Amino acid sequence: MAEAPAPAQPIEAFQKWTELAGRSQQMMLEFWSKEQGTALPSLDPLGAMATWQLAMSAAMADPQRLLTLQSRYMTDAMALWQSFLVPGSTPSPVGAVKDKRFAGEAWQEAPAFDFLRQSYLLASNYILEAGNDIEGLDAHEKTRARFFIKQFVDAMSPSNFALTNPEVLKKTAETGGANLLKGLEHMMADMSAGRMKMTDENAFEVGRNVAVTPGKVVFENRLFQLIQYSPTTAKVYKTPLLIFPPWINKFYILDLTAEKSFIRWAVEQGLTVFVTSWKNADASLADVTLDHYVGEGQITALDTVLDICGTNSAHTIGYCVAGTTLAATLAVLAARGEADKVRSATFFTAQVDMSECGELGVFIDNATLDTLGKLTADKPWLDGRNMAMTFNMLRSNDLIWSYVVNNYLIGKDYMPFDLLYWNSDATNVPALWHRSYLEDIYRDNLLVKPGGLTVLGVPIDLTRVATPSYIQGGKEDHIAPARSAYKLTSAFTGEKRFVLAGSGHIAGVVNPPSAKKYQYWTSDTLPERFDDFVASAAETKGSWWPDWIAWLAPRSGAKVAARVPGSGAHKAIEDAPGRYVKERIG
Structure with a gap:
């Protein structure tokens, strides 16, 4: 759009405003003529x-x-x-x-x-x-x-x-109202896409400048693709690492630009790294529940990694909802006598006890569940844009209203930002799983009640989980509050370490050492109460990642020759990041 001319004389200003009004009216007419078949959502x-x-x-x-x-x-x-x-x-x-x-x-x-x-x-x-x-x-x-x-x-x-x-008034005077026209253009484009844009989405492409750590897809089923990353060291630890990101988001939050990538950094530490890239839910996943994400998902991925690496155990990481599910998986394995398959479990901002789950609990009641039922009445999945808006409402000034002002009123151009690009790359989730997760785990808090849930025919009892666990929470996390994540320390009976990271649900996790940002708190003891942990914990400046690798390395066995993806029985299907992660909504 051309720069605004110098302030005009009254008659010229009137003509300019008339032109702007006409152009905005024409844009609205064109928009509604294209969108006339679109049903308006409930207010x-x-x-x-x-x-x-x-x-x-x-x-x-x-x-x-x-x-x-x-x-x-x-x-x-x-x-x-x-x-x-x-x-x-x-x-x-x-x-x-x-x-x-x-x-x-x-x-x-x-x-x-x-x-x-x-x-x-x-x-x-x-x-x-x-x-x-x-x-x-x-x-x-x-x-x-x-x-x-x-x-x-x-x-x-x-x-x-x-x-x-x-x-806004100052900008309007400077541009002769062109900012409002540009903002209207932004707003209608966002309405067409069904979501508010936060960044220049044309500046990024999955596999080109985000999710670019080299690797191969070495296994896939209807739920996930398994990516094995190419080593960057001649020797690697014997015990591999399997990362379970949440399927309510794309996995590449852990593989943004090279400087921010946790996956790339973990590979550089001498770990053989695998990650599950989850399928964007569609009709093929209509029957999927927690049982499927545990069995067909996490246990299948774990067995595949053990087969590829020829080891008896692997380290695991569960992020957010995948961490909640990992807790159930560990309980299933313990009940089956297969707990040794997991050498350690790391939890990124995960919850199992929802008694203090924070503001997300606002959305868990019968009225909201009925609304979700209506949203999924004609399709067996929940549109990821609905979930994204829910999370944005938890920080509405930062994630909603600031963009209304900048994009729609001031008419600013969208700035390129990889994290916001990922945030806008929403994923659909299976409706059956989502409903039961909200009812059974969030509303009724059954996961921490021994025998409250049955998964794959096994009554879940988290007190049977003795797997060494590294538990991370974010000090300013508005999705999984740190005091809620801390309850994991009471849920399991095995060795545990808790780390309280500075910042929130994303920046508290994605904080590479090179950034030299934030801080974290640790303690040699784990009091029953979170507040007592905070009172006694020691602060360390910078990223908690070095603390994690220092904890993990002694549990990782001797060094062996680096493993090349696709060189064994599981041949490479395609290059990382694979097809599943490239599916977009809208």
Whole structure:
């Protein structure tokens, strides 16, 4: 799009705005003519309105509490007003609050917008406080109320609207409104794709500049392709490493650019590395449940790796939901007397006890499950874009509203970012598995109840798992909270090490030593309570990856000649990263 001309005279400005309006109208007409057969989604699929009404009714039942809040709010509002009327006379109650939504200079340059910013922050603080600990609601209803009230408060930020965002107004004046037209173009393209774009998706291609660690696909079935990576050292540890990434995402979060790739780094440490690349769910996986991901998935992959390497055991890693499933797999193997097949198990931000599962628990109730049933009524899988939006809602200011402002209002070009490209590369999941996972593991918490679940005919009892375990949690993880991941230390009976990594669900895991970012905490003891671990743990700067390899190496046997993918009985099917990972939605 051409750069905007210099500011025009009034008649020329009128003509320009008329032209922009006409072009935007034409774009909308063309868009809807193409999309007229597309069914509009429900405006309230998660029952937020019902939760809001329930919360408001409960809050109104305690008028004294509301009057107290109102009185405090009026006092602070008067102080805020006084601080603007007579600068320096009264400190603003929210004047020093830092919020990156209002970090731009334009919010402070004009007193009117500074007042608008502070008025919003003050009101939002009281609205959020009013939603805390409302009497008359059970624990789950209180959690839902807090979550959806925060969603409302975040959505109503003046930064999200063109007429109340000085940065948008400034850009509109500079470009003669071209930014709004460009933003409309972005918005309609995103609506056509069924998802909000966060990055320049044309800047990346799986197998070209992400997921590029050399290797071969050496096995495949309907659930996964097994990739064996090419060695970079003459000798490797005897015990191989098998990585199970979550099938709710693509595996290459562990193989982004060469500098960030955990897989490449693990190969460089002298490990024979395998990874499962899961199939994007379609009609062929209509029958798939937890039993299939354990048996047809993880155990089949494990047996294949042992056959290829000629070893009796392998190290394993389970990331997120694949770590939850790995716990069930270990319990099945223990019950069968085959626990020795797994030399060690590493868990990246995984949970087995969902009693403190964080804000994701908001979405686990009968109303949401009924909605999921409707979403999958005409197909046996859940569209990955629905799950991606759920995760984005947990950090709506960062992962939703910032893109609304930058992409749709300011009209910025999409910036290339490999992590956001991966985040947008959603995957479908089997509907049967997803429903039972939410009901049995999240809602009813059956995985940690001995005999609560039966997998492959085996009653699951995690207390029988004595496999040495390395358990990692993210200090700022909003998907699998660290205190929830820590519960793994109580679930198993074997040797365990827990590492609390700085940052969250992704950056806390994908933190190569070369980046010299964040930190991690360790302790020689594992107290029963997570808070006690935090109080006693020692901090180390940088990546936790060296700590992991220092723990793993002594358990990996002697060095042997490097193994070349496809050189044994399992011949190479195709080059890594294989076909499965290249299937995209939309």
